[in-house]
Amino acid sequence: MRILLDRQSDASLYQQIYTHFRQGILSGSLPxxxxxxxxxxxxxxxxxxxxxxxxxxxxxEAEGLVASKIGSxxxxxxxxxxxxxxxxxxxGPWPLWQRDLQAQGDLPGKNHLEEAAKSGSHPNPIxxxxxxxxxxxxxxxxxxxxxxxxxxxxxMAALEYGERNGYAPLRATIAHVLASQGITVRPENILVTAGxxxxxxxxxxxxxxxxxxILVETPTYAGALDLFRLFxxxxxxxxxxxxxxxxxxxxxxxxxxxxxxxxxxxxxxNPTGTCLSTPRRRQxxxxxxxxxxxxxxxxxxxxxxxxxxxxxxxxxxxxxxRVIYTSTFSKMLMPGLRVGFLAVEGPVYEGLVNTKRIVDLxxxxxxxxxxxxxxxxxxxxxxLRRTCQVYxxxxxxMVLAIHRHLPGEVQVDPPQGGLFMWLRLPDxxxxxxxxxxxxxxxxxFTPGHSFFPYSPDGEAYLRLxxxxxxxxxxxxxxxxxxKAIRKAAALPQDxxx
Ligand SMILES: Cc1ncc(COP(=O)(O)O)c(C=O)c1O
Numbered sequence: 001m002r003i004l005l006d007r008q009s010d011a012s013l014y015q016q017i018y019t020h021f022r023q024g025i026l027s028g029s030l031p032x033x034x035x036x037x038x039x040x041x042x043x044x045x046x047x048x049x050x051x052x053x054x055x056x057x058x059x060x061e062a063e064g065l066v067a068s069k070i071g072s073x074x075x076x077x078x079x080x081x082x083x084x085x086x087x088x089x090x091x092g093p094w095p096l097w098q099r100d101l102q103a104q105g106d107l108p109g110k111n112h113l114e115e116a117a118k119s120g121s122h123p124n125p126i127x128x129x130x131x132x133x134x135x136x137x138x139x140x141x142x143x144x145x146x147x148x149x150x151x152x153x154x155x156m157a158a159l160e161y162g163e164r165n166g167y168a169p170l171r172a173t174i175a176h177v178l179a180s181q182g183i184t185v186r187p188e189n190i191l192v193t194a195g196x197x198x199x200x201x202x203x204x205x206x207x208x209x210x211x212x213x214i215l216v217e218t219p220t221y222a223g224a225l226d227l228f229r230l231f232x233x234x235x236x237x238x239x240x241x242x243x244x245x246x247x248x249x250x251x252x253x254x255x256x257x258x259x260x261x262x263x264x265x266x267x268x269x270n271p272t273g274t275c276l277s278t279p280r281r282r283q284x285x286x287x288x289x290x291x292x293x294x295x296x297x298x299x300x301x302x303x304x305x306x307x308x309x310x311x312x313x314x315x316x317x318x319x320x321x322r323v324i325y326t327s328t329f330s331k332m333l334m335p336g337l338r339v340g341f342l343a344v345e346g347p348v349y350e351g352l353v354n355t356k357r358i359v360d361l362x363x364x365x366x367x368x369x370x371x372x373x374x375x376x377x378x379x380x381x382x383x384l385r386r387t388c389q390v391y392x393x394x395x396x397x398m399v400l401a402i403h404r405h406l407p408g409e410v411q412v413d414p415p416q417g418g419l420f421m422w423l424r425l426p427d428x429x430x431x432x433x434x435x436x437x438x439x440x441x442x443x444x445f446t447p448g449h450s451f452f453p454y455s456p457d458g459e460a461y462l463r464l465x466x467x468x469x470x471x472x473x474x475x476x477x478x479x480x481x482x483k484a485i486r487k488a489a490a491l492p493q494d495x496x497x
Contacts, residue, residue, distance in 0.1 A: 001037045001045050013048050017056035025065050025076050026085045032078040036066060039074075108230055122442035126477035128464040129444040131223075131270070133304075133419060136470075137390060138334045139383050143370065146379075150369045162365035165353045166192025166341070170372040174341055177375065181302070182316040183325065185343045191352055192363050196300055196340035199326035200224055202355045203261070203296050204231045206348070212260040215253065217245045219451030219458055221270045221298070224263060235453040242413055244269060244276030247283045254291040262288055262295050266314060267302045268418025271451045271463040275416065278311045285317050294348075299327040301418045303384055306392035308416035321346035329371060331419065332384055337367050388417075391467045394474060395421070398466040401475050405482035407489070421464045422448075429488055430459040438484040443477045 003020045005013055024030035036042075039057060043050040057074055060066045068074045093099070101107055150158050165171070171187035178185055193199040208214065210232035216224065218237030228235050236257050239246050245264060253259075264284070266276035276284070288295050297314045315325035321344065328340030342352060356362075374380050398421060399414045409426035425434065431447035438445065448461025469477060 001042060003046060005046060005048070013046075014052045014055040014059075017042075017046070017048075017053060018059045021056070021060055022063070022065060023085070025060075025079055026083050028084070030076050032076050034076040036074040036076070108226065120439040120442075122439070125439075125442045125444060126469060126473050126480065127444045128466070128468065128477060129446045130465050130468050131419070132335050132465075133331055133387065133391070133467045134469070137387055139379070142379055142383075143334070143374065146370045146373050147366065150366065150373055154369060158366045158369050160365055161362040162368070164357045164362060166190065166363065167365060167368035167372060169376075170368045171341075173372050173375050174343075178315075178343065181310070181313060183313050183343070185315070185325075185345070189343055189345050189349055191342045191344075191349065191356060192368055193326070193340045193342055193356065194338045194360060194363050195330055195335070196298060196326045196328040197223060197227070198356075198360075199328075199340055199342045200227055200263070200296065200298070202342070202352050202359065203324055203326075204228070204233070205359070206351050206355045207294065208233060208260050213257045215250075215257070215259045215262040215293075216453065217264060217269065218453065219271055219448065219461070220263070220453075221265060221300075222446075222450045224298070225451070225453055228263075237453055240269065240272055240274060242274055244274050244280055245284065247276075247280040247287070250284065250287050254287060254293065259293055262293050263298065264295060264314070265298045265300065266311070267299055268304065268415055268420070270300065270418070271420050271446070271448070271461075272422040273415025273418050273420045274413070275308075275311060281311060281314055281317060285314055285322065289322055295323045297323050297325045299325065301331045302327060303332050304388060304391060304419070305417035306388055306395060315343060321348070324348070332387070333371070333374075333380065337364075337371065339363060339367050339371055391419070394469070394471065395466045397471045397474050398464065398478065401478035404475075405478040407482070407485055410485065419465050419467045421466050423462050423464065425460050425462065425485070426489065427460075428493060429485065431462050432459060433491060434462070434484060434488045437487045438481060441480040441484045441487075443480040443484065445481070 003017060005016050007013070009016065011019070021030065021036065036057065037045070039050050039053040043053045046053075057066065057068070061068060061074075065077060065079060066074050067077055094102075168187065170192060171190040174190050175185055175187045193202065204227060208231060211234065213234045213236055214228055215236050215238060216228070217240045219240065220237075225235065236253060236259065238249055238253060244266060264276070266281060268275060285295070295314055299313060302313070313325065315323045324342060324344040326340060326342050329337055330340065344352070371380075395414060399412070402410065402412055402421075402423075407426060411424040412421055415421065425431070431445075431449065435445075435447055446463040448458030448463065449456060450458070451463070452458040466474065
């Protein structure tokens with residue numbers, strides 16, 4: 001073990017050893033049950049007398065921070081909470097550059113969605129705030145078998161960086177799957193990414209610079225808004241109605257704002273669940289082409305359709321190079337795989353591949369190979385079918401439970417797929433008022449303002465994830481939400497909206 005000892009210091013060597021371990025224990029970097037090095041070993045490593053180490057350990061023991069077990073060694077004890085050093089508290093002030101960062105407000109803020117998911121002290125909270133499917137449906141056993149088979153088959157190759165643009169058979173498989181959705185793209189035009197969040201990041205890195213204007217739907221995916229803020233982009237919103245982005249409002253904005261990119265989620269939009277109508281898709285593409293604006297099409301849950309007719313992807317209407325398409329295995333399979341992809345033609349493709357190479361070298365070769373096997377043998381398709389059946393029932397169950405338990409003035413337009421239901425509260429209510437009461441009742445949702453570029457927009461709305469919970473929890477959750485809404489409505493009038 002290495003401990004930096006200062007032999008010129010006024011503090012004795014035993015004190016320095018004591019302080020080192022004390023700090024480690026109280027800051028949590030040496031958790032309870034950690035075995036400290038033996039006194040003989042540490043004395044040898046540090047070039048000090050064994051008694052010096054024994055004295056330091058003796059003081060730690062006297063303070064109740066460690067206990068020695070005869071014949072076994074010295075172990076860290078759980079420190080008393082009053083002594084714990086807060087994780088973000090330094091010994092002295094932070095260095096000037098850190099304080100400047102803080103003062104300039106240049107640090108990215110907390111994740112709204114994670115904040116919304118906090119469920120207070122209720123013993124049995126029911127969460128509708130997450131952005132993923134139900135982890136209980138993850139095909140863990142099947143995936144374990146695929147990983148083992150891949151390691152047996154490919155050995156070391158499965159653990160190398162692999163091709164920069166992604167594992168060739170996976171790119172071919174993705175191209176094949178896209179073809180079945182009417183998107184004709186060659187494997188050479190697919191770039192495998194670490195989820196679609198990285199796909200969005202790479203596009204921003206390559207195409208945009210601080211101050212550039214980006215057009216988004218309002219509301220839109222909160223993680224995209226966070227990313228665009230990180231890049232210091234000017235975010236301009238186009239409102240969404242029951243048929244997706246109101247494309248008829250787009251031309252004026254294109255004329256006046258000269259955007260560098262248009263980001264859209266045309267299928268089962270996050271958070272509203274709406275789909276962009278086919279005529280609007282054609283109109284959008286024509287306008288973007290006329291004004292020379294690239295479209296970034298985020299198809300994050302395109303395959304989770306429960307009813308209604310599939311509309312053509314914007315990418316399938318693209319004669320080539322106008323639409324940058326991204327999708328992911330996160331929502332339709334498992335988010336922890338961190339595998340998504342981009343599909344685009346033209347010089348921008350090579351630029352994106354090289355940006356990806358610079359940013360993180362490659363996406364996990366093992367997971368790419370495993371997904372390729374999983375899709376090729378048909379397990380992915382079977383998983384999708386099962387998942388869609390379950391989520392369809394949950395969506396229907398939530399709609400019924402909303403009608404049963406929520407006041408009639410709450411408006412909802414059930415989506416034809418995806419994960420989310422978007423609710424409008426009665427006029428006198430805001431989520432600001434509702435959220436603490438809902439947490440008290442033991443139910444969480446994502447407040448609408450998280451999805452708008454500029455607060456306080458969206459206070460009238462909330463997003464529910466209908467896919468995450470089994471039917472009984474949906475029923476009980478809506479009962480609790482209804483109770484919280486009634487309680488909020490009984491509070492004095494809210495003028496914040
Ligand atoms: C609309 C949308 N796009 C992209 C992502 C990013 O997903 P991932 O990076 O896991 O593929 C999310 C995640 O919630 C999302 O909702």
